[in-house]
Amino acid sequence: MLKLDGLWKYFNRNTINEMVALRNLSLEIGPGEAVMVVGSNGAGKSTLLNVIAGVFPPDQGSITLAGTDITSRREYRRAAFVARVFQDPLAGTAASMTLEENLVLALRRGESRRLRRAIRAREREFFQERLASLGLGLENRLIEKVGLLSGGQRQAVALLMATLKEPRVLLLDEPTAALDPKTASLVTSLIQRIITGQRLTTLMVTHDLKQALELGSRIVMMDAGQIVMDVAGEEMAAMDVDDLLLLFEKGSGRRLTTDRVVLAQ
Amino acid sequence: MLLSMATSSLEPGLIYGLMALGVYISFRILNFADLTVDGSLTLGAAIAASVIVAGYNPWLGTIAALLAGLVAGACTGVLHAFLGISSLLSGILTMTGLYSVNLRVLGRANISLLRSPRIYYDISRTGLPEEMAVLFLSLATLVVIIYLVNLLLETEVGLSVRATGDNEQMIRSLGVDTRYTKIIGLSLSNGLVALSGAYVAQYQGFADISMGIGTIVAGLASVIIGEVVLGAGSVWRGMVAAVLGSFVYRLVITLVLWLGFKPTDLKLMTAVLVVLALASPQIRRLLRLTPREAG
Ligand SMILES: Nc1ncnc2c1ncn2[C@@H]1O[C@H](COP(=O)(O)OP(=O)(O)OP(=O)(O)O)[C@@H](O)[C@H]1O
Ligand SMILES: [Mg+2]
Numbered sequence: 001m002l003k004l005d006g007l008w009k010y011f012n013r014n015t016i017n018e019m020v021a022l023r024n025l026s027l028e029i030g031p032g033e034a035v036m037v038v039g040s041n042g043a044g045k046s047t048l049l050n051v052i053a054g055v056f057p058p059d060q061g062s063i064t065l066a067g068t069d070i071t072s073r074r075e076y077r078r079a080a081f082v083a084r085v086f087q088d089p090l091a092g093t094a095a096s097m098t099l100e101e102n103l104v105l106a107l108r109r110g111e112s113r114r115l116r117r118a119i120r121a122r123e124r125e126f127f128q129e130r131l132a133s134l135g136l137g138l139e140n141r142l143i144e145k146v147g148l149l150s151g152g153q154r155q156a157v158a159l160l161m162a163t164l165k166e167p168r169v170l171l172l173d174e175p176t177a178a179l180d181p182k183t184a185s186l187v188t189s190l191i192q193r194i195i196t197g198q199r200l201t202t203l204m205v206t207h208d209l210k211q212a213l214e215l216g217s218r219i220v221m222m223d224a225g226q227i228v229m230d231v232a233g234e235e236m237a238a239m240d241v242d243d244l245l246l247l248f249e250k251g252s253g254r255r256l257t258t259d260r261v262v263l264a265q
Numbered sequence: 266m267l268l269s270m271a272t273s274s275l276e277p278g279l280i281y282g283l284m285a286l287g288v289y290i291s292f293r294i295l296n297f298a299d300l301t302v303d304g305s306l307t308l309g310a311a312i313a314a315s316v317i318v319a320g321y322n323p324w325l326g327t328i329a330a331l332l333a334g335l336v337a338g339a340c341t342g343v344l345h346a347f348l349g350i351s352s353l354l355s356g357i358l359t360m361t362g363l364y365s366v367n368l369r370v371l372g373r374a375n376i377s378l379l380r381s382p383r384i385y386y387d388i389s390r391t392g393l394p395e396e397m398a399v400l401f402l403s404l405a406t407l408v409v410i411i412y413l414v415n416l417l418l419e420t421e422v423g424l425s426v427r428a429t430g431d432n433e434q435m436i437r438s439l440g441v442d443t444r445y446t447k448i449i450g451l452s453l454s455n456g457l458v459a460l461s462g463a464y465v466a467q468y469q470g471f472a473d474i475s476m477g478i479g480t481i482v483a484g485l486a487s488v489i490i491g492e493v494v495l496g497a498g499s500v501w502r503g504m505v506a507a508v509l510g511s512f513v514y515r516l517v518i519t520l521v522l523w524l525g526f527k528p529t530d531l532k533l534m535t536a537v538l539v540v541l542a543l544a545s546p547q548i549r550r551l552l553r554l555t556p557r558e559a560g
Contacts, residue, residue: 053438074442075437075438076437076440076441076442076443077440078440079437079438079439079440080440083438084438086434091432091434091435092435093432093435094427094428094431094432094435094436095431095432096427096431097424097427097428097431101424101427104421104424105424105425105428105436105439105441106439108421108439108440109439109440110439110440111440113420113421113422113424113425113441114420114421114422115417115420115421115422116420116421117419117420118419118420118421118423118424119419161439
C-alpha cells in the first residue's frame, strides 16, 4: 500500500547546524496494517510523517502509494489519499468556524472546491449520525463554534474529520500526548475502533509503548533517522513493554530516552 | 446638535462602510493586514472619475472601479502566495505601485466631478427626494453586497477561504491550495474597497491622488469599533458590525472636528483610536489588576 524507499531528509543542509532527520529509511506497509512508530525524542518520527504527508519533500528517495509515485506531489494534492491528525488538539480544526463547517471541509478532502452551497440537509444528517457515534453529545452542537469545545472534544472531532472521507493512509502524530489521561483513553478507544473497525492503513507515532502494543499490528522503532527495530504478528503479540525496551537497546546500542515514554505496565 | 451630527455622519459612514467590509474580509477573515487598500480606494475613485469625465455612464465607471480593485487585490495575493513576499510587504509594494497607476489614470493630481453625472442622480430621478438619494443608494448597495458576500462565504470555496485565515495548516492538509484562497480573499477585499472609492468620489464630487492615505487605519478602526459595539460572532454579524463601526467612526470624526481640532489632526486621532482598541485587552487587564491587588 505505502512504500518508502531510501528516504533521506536533511535540515539546514550544508550549514553548521546540519541535521540528518531521516537516514536512508525504507519501509513497506501493507493494506490494513496499523503501524506504531516509537523512538527517542528527535529520532525523526514527525519528520517521517511530514514527508509522507508532503509538508516537505525528501532530499532523496521515493514514496509510492498504491502503485503511484507521489514523491514530488505537493501536500494539498496528496490529501485525497492521506489524512492526518496532529499532536496539538487545536491544530486539526478551525476554531472560528462551526462544527458543521469544519466537518464539511473534511468531507470534501482532496476534492476541488466548488461554488455551491457547502452544507445542505443531507450533509447535516450525516454529520449528526457520525457525531453521535463519538458518544460526546456533539450531535446537537453542529452550529456552535469549534473554539468553544474542549481540547479532547476537538481532538475527537479532528479524528472524525480525518476519517469522514476514508483515506488510503491515516497518519497520527502522538494524537493523545497533549490530553489529560481520561480524555486520552477516550481518544485511544476511538482510534482502536477506527483501526479494527474500518481496517484503515495507519501510521501512528506514540511514546506510550503500552498503547503501541494495544493498538498496533506492527511496531517500528526509530533512532537517529533510521529504523532499528520492526516487529509484527505473533512475535509482537508475545511481547510486553520490557521486551520492547530490551529489543530497542539491542537495535540501537543505547537506551530508549524520551521525556514521555510510559513504562507502566 | 448630536442628531444633526449623526445624520451628517450617516452618509460617509455608509459609503466608507463598503471599505470597512473589504478590510473586514482581509483582516478578520483572511487574517491578513493588507495595506493595498490605501492604493485601491484611490484606484476606484480615479477609475470611476476618469470614466465619467470621459463621458461614459457613471455606472460603467463604478463597475470598472470594482473590477480594477479585484485585480489590485489579486496582485498583492500573487506577490505573497506565489513569490513568498511577506504579507505586510506585499501590500506595501502594490500600494506603492498603485500610486503611479492612479496618477496615470487621473492624468493630474485630481479630477472634479462637479458638473458631471453621478450614480446618485439616477436614483433621484426615480422620484426619491434628492437629499435621500445618497443614503438610499449606499444602503441598498450595502444590503446587496453583504447578502452576496455572505452567500459566497457559505459555498465550498468560501469556507476554504475562511479556513485559510483560521488554520492554514489544517486546510492544506485537507487538500486546499491556500495560495488561491488567499488570492480570492484579497481580491474580493480590494474590489469592495475600490467600489467604496468610486462611491466616495461621486459623493464628494472629486477624485484626488491622496484621498486613500490612511484608509487601512480607518478601516481597522471601523472593524474594531464595530466589534466593540456588536460583538464578534458569525461572518454575517461581523460584516454588519464593520458597517456600524464605520458609522460610529465618522461620528467620532465629526465630533472631534466640532470640538475644534483641525482636519489635519484626524489621522493622528484615528491612529490613537486604533491603538487604544487593539490594546484594549491589555488596558482592561491593567485596570482590573489594580483593584484586585488593592482588595
Ligand atoms: N523544521 C525543522 N528545522 C530544523 N530541524 C528540524 C526541523 N524539524 C525537525 N528538525 C530536527 O530533525 C530531527 C528530527 O525531528 P522530529 O521532529 O522528526 O523528531 P521526533 O522523532 O518527532 O521527536 P519527538 O519525539 O520529540 O516529537 C530533530 O533533531 C529536530 O531537531
Ligand atoms: Mg514528533
